Every structure is written in C-alpha cells, then in structure tokens.
Amino acid sequence: MRFFIRRGIFYVITAWAAVTINFFLPRMMPGDPITSLLVKYQGQISPDAIQSLRVLFGLDTQDSLWTQYIDYWGQLFRGDLGISFTFFPVPVNQVLSSSLPWTLGLVGIATILSVLIGTAVGMIIGWRRGTKADAVLPVATFFSAVPYFWFGLIAILLFAVTWKIFPAAKGYQPGLIPGWNWEFISSVMYHGTLPALTIVISSVAGWILGMRNMMVTVGSEDYVTVAQAKGLKERTVMVGYAARNAVLPQVSSFALALGFIVGGTLVMEMVFSYPGIGYVLFQAIGAKDYPLMQGSFLVITLSILVMNMLADVVYAFLDPRTRQEG
Amino acid sequence: MTATTNYEVPPESNPAGSLPGAPRSKRARVGGTQFLFLRNAKALSGLVILGLFTLIAIIGPWIAPYDPDAFSPDIVQPPSWAHLMGTTHLGQDVFSQVLVGTRYVMVVGFISGIVATILAVIVGVTAGYLGGFSDEVLSLTSNIFLVIPALPLIIIIAGQIDDAGMLIIAAVISLTAWAWGARVLRAQTMSHRRRDYVEAARANGESTPRIILAEILPNLTAIIASSFVGTVTFAVLTQVTLAFIGVTSINDWSWGTILYWAQSNQALIRGAWWWFVPAGLAIAALGVALALVNFGIDEFVNPRLRSTGKYAKALRKRGVRARVGFTPVDLGTKSERHAREQAAEATAASAVIIKEDSK
Numbered sequence: 001m002r003f004f005i006r007r008g009i010f011y012v013i014t015a016w017a018a019v020t021i022n023f024f025l026p027r028m029m030p031g032d033p034i035t036s037l038l039v040k041y042q043g044q045i046s047p048d049a050i051q052s053l054r055v056l057f058g059l060d061t062q063d064s065l066w067t068q069y070i071d072y073w074g075q076l077f078r079g080d081l082g083i084s085f086t087f088f089p090v091p092v093n094q095v096l097s098s099s100l101p102w103t104l105g106l107v108g109i110a111t112i113l114s115v116l117i118g119t120a121v122g123m124i125i126g127w128r129r130g131t132k133a134d135a136v137l138p139v140a141t142f143f144s145a146v147p148y149f150w151f152g153l154i155a156i157l158l159f160a161v162t163w164k165i166f167p168a169a170k171g172y173q174p175g176l177i178p179g180w181n182w183e184f185i186s187s188v189m190y191h192g193t194l195p196a197l198t199i200v201i202s203s204v205a206g207w208i209l210g211m212r213n214m215m216v217t218v219g220s221e222d223y224v225t226v227a228q229a230k231g232l233k234e235r236t237v238m239v240g241y242a243a244r245n246a247v248l249p250q251v252s253s254f255a256l257a258l259g260f261i262v263g264g265t266l267v268m269e270m271v272f273s274y275p276g277i278g279y280v281l282f283q284a285i286g287a288k289d290y291p292l293m294q295g296s297f298l299v300i301t302l303s304i305l306v307m308n309m310l311a312d313v314v315y316a317f318l319d320p321r322t323r324q325e326g
Numbered sequence: 327m328t329a330t331t332n333y334e335v336p337p338e339s340n341p342a343g344s345l346p347g348a349p350r351s352k353r354a355r356v357g358g359t360q361f362l363f364l365r366n367a368k369a370l371s372g373l374v375i376l377g378l379f380t381l382i383a384i385i386g387p388w389i390a391p392y393d394p395d396a397f398s399p400d401i402v403q404p405p406s407w408a409h410l411m412g413t414t415h416l417g418q419d420v421f422s423q424v425l426v427g428t429r430y431v432m433v434v435g436f437i438s439g440i441v442a443t444i445l446a447v448i449v450g451v452t453a454g455y456l457g458g459f460s461d462e463v464l465s466l467t468s469n470i471f472l473v474i475p476a477l478p479l480i481i482i483i484a485g486q487i488d489d490a491g492m493l494i495i496a497a498v499i500s501l502t503a504w505a506w507g508a509r510v511l512r513a514q515t516m517s518h519r520r521r522d523y524v525e526a527a528r529a530n531g532e533s534t535p536r537i538i539l540a541e542i543l544p545n546l547t548a549i550i551a552s553s554f555v556g557t558v559t560f561a562v563l564t565q566v567t568l569a570f571i572g573v574t575s576i577n578d579w580s581w582g583t584i585l586y587w588a589q590s591n592q593a594l595i596r597g598a599w600w601w602f603v604p605a606g607l608a609i610a611a612l613g614v615a616l617a618l619v620n621f622g623i624d625e626f627v628n629p630r631l632r633s634t635g636k637y638a639k640a641l642r643k644r645g646v647r648a649r650v651g652f653t654p655v656d657l658g659t660k661s662e663r664h665a666r667e668q669a670a671e672a673t674a675a676s677a678v679i680i681k682e683d684s685k
C-alpha cells in the first residue's frame with residue numbers, strides 16, 4: 001500500500017507542476033499573442049470568454065500574481081480552458097473532449113500490440129542469441145532511429161498512393177455520421193489500420209532491443225542455470241524463469257517511454273490527418289491558436305499521468321516486492 | 327529518448343571498465359586501455375559515420391552544387407545526374423538542401439546534448455552523492471520532467487516564440503531532455519558513494535567537490551557518454567519533428583524543413599518520393615551511427631553483452647547450443663581463438679550444456 005501512496009503523491013505533485021508550467025509560460029514569454037487574436041475577433045467573442053482568456057494568459061495584470069494563480073486554478077476546476085480560435089467559437093474543452101477518444105484508441109491499441117510483439121520477439125532473440133535470429137537487431141536499430149512520422153509518409157506513399165489499399169487520411173469515411181453502428185465502426189477500423197500499423201512498426205524495435213538485452217543479462221543468473229539443471233522444459237525455463245524477471249524493466253521503461261510514444265503518435269496523427277489531439281494541436285500551431293495549444297498540453301499531460309498510474313498498478317501486480325512493503 | 331538503450335547496468339559491472347582501486351592487469355595496459363573502446367567494431371563504425379556528418383555540417387554549404395533556395399525550371403524532377411536527389415515544386419535541388427541542412431541538425435543535436443548532459447551530471451551526481459532531502463527534491467524534479475511529455479511541452483514553448491532560431495530550439499530541447507541522464511547518473515553515483523575508494527578519499531580528508539570531481543566522475547565516464555549520445559539522438563529526432571510540423575523557422579534549411587515543404591506541397595500525392603526519402607534516410611543514418619556508438623559503450627560497460635553472440639557462435643561450431651550461463655566475460659584479448667576455446671571450456675565446466683542431437 002505504501003508503494004501506491006508514494007506514487008499517488010508523486011502524481012499529484014506532477015499534475016500540479018504541469019498546471020503551474022502552463023500558468024507561467026504565457027506570463028514569462030515576451031510578446032502578447034492573445035491581444036492580437038482578441039482584436040481580430042472583436043465583437044464576436046462574449047465578455048465571459050474574453051475574461052476567461054485574460055485569466056488563462058495573464059492579461060489580468062492589475063491583480064497580484066497570487067490572485068491570478070488562484071483564479072487560474074478555479075477556472076481549470078470548472079473545466080474552462082478558454083475559447084478556440086481555430087474552431088471558433090467552440091470552447092477548447094469541447095474540441096479536446098471530442099478528439100481525445102481517437103488518440104486514446106489509436107495509442108492504446110498500437111502501444112499494447114507493440115509492447116506484446118516486441119517483448120515476445122525480444123524474449124526469443126535474447127534466448128537464442130548467436131543464431132540467425134540476431135539479424136533482427138540491426139533492422140530494429142534502424143527502425144528505432146527514424147522518426148515515427150517519416151514511416152507515416154512512406155506508408156502513405158506505398159499503401160495509399162502507389163497501391164490504393166488503405167485510405168491516406170481521416171479517421172473515417174467522410175459523410176458518415178459517428179455512431180455505434182457497424183458501418184461507422186468498420187470504417188474507423190479500416191482508416192485506423194495504416195496509422196496503427198505504422199506506430200507498431202516504428203515503436204516495436206525499442207521493445208525488442210530492451211527485452212533482448214534484459215534476457216541476455218537474466219539468462220546468466222544462477223536461478224536460470226538451476227532451472228535448466230533441474231531438467232525443466234526449455235520453454236518453461238525461458239518463459240517462466242528468464243522472461244518473467246526480464247519483463248519487469250520493460251514495464252518500468254514503458255512508463256518512462258510513454259511521453260515519447262505519445263509525442264510520436266501526435267505527429268503521426270498530423271501526417272494522417274487523424275481526428276485526434278495531435279491533429280488538433282497541429283491545426284492550433286498553424287493558426288497560432290494559443291488557448292488550444294495550452295489546453296492540448298494539459299490534457300495530454302494528464303492522460304499520460306493516468307497511463308503511468310495504470311503502469312504502476314501492472315508493475316505492482318507483476319512484482320510482489322512492491323506489494324510486500326508496509 | 328526511447329527504451330532502445332538499456333541503461334540499467336548491473337551494479338557489479340563497472341562503468342570505466344576497470345575496477346577502481348584495484349591495480350589494472352598488465353595485459354590491459356600493454357594493449358592500451360584508452361583505445362580499447364575504439365577496438366569495438368560497432369563503436370568505430372558509428373564514430374566514422376558521425377565524423378562524416380560532422381564534416382558535411384562544416385563544409386556542406388560550400389560543396390552543395392546549387393543554392394538550396396534557388397528556383398529553376400526543372401520542377402518536381404526525379405533524381406538525375408543534374409539533380410542527384412531530384413527537385414522540389416519550385417525546382418530547388420533536394421541534394422543541396424540536404425547538404426546545407428546538415429549543419430542545423432548537427433548543431434542543435436550537439437548543443438542540446440552538451441547542455442542537457444551538463445545539467446544531468448549536476449543534478450544526478452549531486453542527488454546521488456548527497457542523499458537525504460536534497461536527493462528527494464532533485465529526483466522528484468527529474469521524475470516530473472520525465473513524466474511530462476517533452477514534445478507537447480517543447481511545442482507550446484517554441485510556438486510562443488516567433489521565429490525560434492537554432493539556439494533557442496537547442497535550449498528548449500535541453501531543458502526537457504536532461505532528466506533521463508540525471509536519473510541514471512544518480513543511481514550510479516549512489517552505488518559508488520559507499521565504495522572503498524570513496525571512503526578512502528573521505529578518510530584522507532579530501533573535500534566533497536574533489537571527491538565528486540576527481541574520484542567519482544571519472545568512474546561515471548561511460549554512463550555520461552552514453553547519456554550524451556542518447557540525448558543527441560533525442561534532440562535530432564525532436565528538432566526534425568519540430569521543423570516538420572512547422573514550429574521552428576521554416577526559412578532555415580534543416581532535414582525537417584525539407585520534410586515540411588515536401589508535406590505541405592503534396593509530395594505524397596505527386597508520388598515525389600525523392601523529396602522526402604533522402605532526408606529521412608539521413609536522419610536514420612545519423613540515428614544508427616549514434617545507436618552504434620551507444621551499443622559500443624553498452625558492450626564496453628557490460629562485457630556480457632559484448633561476448634554473448636561471439637561465444638554462442640563458437641560453441642555452435644562445436645555442436646553445442648548456447649542457452650543459459652554461456653556468457654563468459656570477454657576481456658578483449660588479442661588471440662581470439664585462444665580466448666574462445668578457453669571460455670568454452672570454462673563454461674562447459676560450470677554451466678549446463680544442452681547437446682544438440684538434431685544437428
């Protein structure tokens with residue numbers, strides 16, 4: 001239990017830090033991006049929306065910094081992230097809540113696949129080191145050295161332009177109305193295949209290399225030798241003795257790599273015009289839509305914190321030592 | 327940084343490759359310990375590729391056959407002798423753009439790498455050595471930076487600076503990239519803190535800064551180098567991504583800028599693969615070179631990784647298939663054959679052999 005309390009406190013502090021960074025950034029930056037936007041949209045924005053933007057971006061300079069900070073938190077707890085200029089006049093929280101499920105679905109499925117495949121392949125390569133299976137290593141190195149989005153470009157060129165197997169963009173067939181019917185769901189799956197496959201292919205290499213190295217290290221531990229000496233089946237030793245212990249660092253590096261994976265996925269969405277947060281962020285950058293950019297950062301960070309917590313739960317489940325304390 | 331490199335070094339293996347305090351073996355000194363690293367084929371080939379890119383970064387603008395900005399009537403041409411990597415929608419030479427763009431990528435990569443590594447050493451070693459409250463605060467800070475997603479943070483910082491130049495981008499990247507190295511260095515410093523040679527230095531009355539700088543830091547060289555290489559990789563990928571999505575100034579040529587223009591001018595629909603394939607391959611080549619250097623460091627630090635493949639092959643020739651316990655520590659002797667046989671015999675005595683009956 002102590003493990004969870006410690007981690008819980010850490011996540012609370014991290015969430016606080018992320019919000020505070022988000023509060024100070026626009027106040028520390030030279031220049032004032034919001035005023036020009038406000039002038040541009042003069043007369044179209046309600047006074048309430050203007051007030052909320054002033055709080056978010058530090059234009060309420062007549063108040064003390066402390067009051068500004070309190071106001072800022074109050075506004076966040078009401079879920080008010082300001083108004084989006086790209087999707088004017090839709091509030092930022094609406095834009096984000098409609099795009100978050102897309103990103104979570106894509107990242108979730110692709111990452112789970114990638115971790116499972118990578119760990120399994122890494123386990124086998126690490127176990128059968130020195131055989132032909134080692135040829136996977138240079139390939140995996142190459143794949144882990146290339147940015148995700150470049151694979152996206154190549155994938156689109158090959159599978160959407162040259163051979164028209166998959167659609168090049170969007171999350172579903174234009175014209176379909178989102179809903180829980182087979183036509184829509186199949187369209188989503190069809191459109192999601194290429195981005196998901198690309199993410200899996202570009203991220204699986206890291207898991208293969210990590211697992212392989214851990215298998216090599218664990219493989220020479222005494223308990224593995226003993227298991228072999230007992231005459232246990234090869235498979236039992238590999239999976240039940242070596243891999244079981246080698247997989248622990250995989251879980252902890254999963255938590256650490258999450259930010260990187262999500263970052264890569266965001267760019268992937270930009271390439272595929274996939275209707276997730278990454279694409280929203282991309283449009284926000286192009287239009288210099290600061291409320292939307294800040295809001296995306298907050299939502300992405302908080303989602304990653306939640307995913308980290310899940311990884312912690314999995315870790316505690318896999319490693320009894322964390323549960324024994326306290 | 328991805329999960330590609332495994333920094334979790336077993337505590338018993340020693341970063342500098344020699345036991346601190348223990349006298350170095352005569353053989354190692356005769357062989358030249360300082361160049362041992364370069365005898366690693368992976369590290370050497372990685373360094374050669376890196377050197378090539380550094381050279382291009384310096385002389386790129388002079389050897390480029392065309393001005394990367396110059397328009398020409400040859401619009402969207404596939405590679406030819408006149409244009410080795412084809413042309414863009416304005417007739418610009420892609421090959422020249424790649425050559426000129428190398429400098430930006432290398433400068434941002436290395437500046438971020440240096441700054442982030444210095445930050446990582448300061449935070450990580452201080453936290454690991456001092457322990458107690460300052461350790462709690464410093465590791466909490468680095469853990470927070472590890473969890474907060476770097477790319478969105480960099481985007482919202484760089485996005486608010488108009489025309490963010492090379493140095494600003496490098497500064498923002500290093501601000502978010504130091505935490506991983508700090509974490510690894512903290513763990514390593516903690517394992518060194520109570521070792522005999524540090525206790526001896528303390529008993530001699532050496533000052534804390536001297537113990538850290540002159541006693542502990544040299545033993546962390548490999549970890550610092552590995553974290554530097556990892557950070558450069560991260561910085562290159564991040565910089566390219568930022569340029570690709572249009573956060574940085576689109577007027578400075580870098581590999582990411584080429585990809586940005588290719589994407590925004592429908593290179594994909596036009597089937598103009600030459601527009602974005604070369605820049606991507608250049609990124610991949612640089613990334614592979616950095617990864618090779620890091621593998622070299624990893625194998626240098628953890629001899630088990632170094633010898634594992636080699637001995638498995640040697641054993642297989644004798645009809646033995648290596649499974650477990652077959653990772654003798656290779657100390658880098660000159661006569662490989664002799665070492666191989668010796669190691670095979672040693673392991674045959676100590677570990678379980680699975681004779682292969684099928685082959």
